[in-house]
Amino acid sequence: MEEGVERISSNDLSKQMKVTASQIRQDLNNFGGFGQQGYGYNVKYLYTEIGKILGLDIDHKMIIIGAGNLGQALANYAAFEKRGFILEGLFDVNPRLAGVTIRGVEIRMMDELKEFVQKNDIEIAALTIPKAKAIEVADLLVENGVKAIWNFAHTDLDLQEDVIVENVHLSESLMQLSYNITRYREEHK
């Protein structure tokens, strides 16, 4: 779309994405028929439809718990807003951060969390706090209506099954990298 391409075939997509054309057609058809025989897929239309599948056509109110380096990094990442993720607040325990704003969003203290979540109908909470506090904060969030947790804490959360949890465990990602280095070395020695 950025390159101004108007239509694309599953075959061309296949080359760019390094998956088979068959799989692209099969997968897209799980969600509906977005193409047209003899024509291919209209890029703009496909983009919109995939956005709908992913829920990017709807706004999601979000807060970040933990305004340390990682929390601030997330808050500064403007592209989230573009995708419908609206940052409503940041929370931390550090009183030095009270009232500081990042991209216009205020950092609040943890004792305000409960009321804030209820009043502002927060849907998603990003958890960038230490392991020790993560489980209890997650419980509090869920009790007060949060539907999904984006979990950066180095622990697994065991929440009721109607709560969506998306884990980002950076140490696992680094171990995956390390495994690939090791495997590559063994295959080439």
Add this chain to the structure above:
Amino acid sequence: MEEGVERISSNDLSKQMKVTASQIRQDLNNFGGFGQQGYGYNVKYLYTEIGKILGLDIDHKMIIIGAGNLGQALANYAAFEKRGFILEGLFDVNPRLAGVTIRGVEIRMMDELKEFVQKNDIEIAALTIPKAKAIEVADLLVENGVKAIWNFAHTDLDLQEDVIVENVHLSESLMQLSYNITRYREEHK
């Protein structure tokens, strides 16, 4: 191991990990036989062996390019050292950061990068810089001996196939979460 458990059966592991016992045995046996009939798996031994498979028994020299919030968050995460990932340096373009240290590691300017990588035999580089610079910096790193890139930039790197790339695309993770919210809603409406 943290709970002082000495031995464990594939069946008990299965319950904790939410995969079948069969799969645990099948998967472990891809890498060798780590258990003993009638006994199960020795927890400490299994931990060590999995560490070896992942390459955690060997030290990996690492640098971080980009000392913004995300780069600093990574640098502050001490648990990496424990797993053998040794942070040797941080790099940034911002002259205000020159000479600042994080956990004893100095932030250097980008013009020192090439020489530093060569002299210090850097194996892994974490890339926490904007998209626009990522591709060119990745090329420079690879030219000077870096074997693996931990890529946080919002772009895919197309490097020679002997370079290991591990992508952490946070926006994809957030879209996955959004998809799960959407899917859950559709299943329960």
Add this chain to the structure above:
DNA sequence: TAGATTGTTAATCGATTAACAATC
């Protein structure tokens, strides 16, 4: 020796790929 539990083979299941009729 009896019981437990692995390592491994065989059976099943699901996901990927190939093929092609439908249709723009």
Add this chain to the structure above:
DNA sequence: TAGATTGTTAATCGATTAACAATC
């Protein structure tokens, strides 16, 4: 109408699960 390319069915492949003989 001819060519292109989808949507979809059928074939293949690989991964997961079940079963059980080996053995601690």
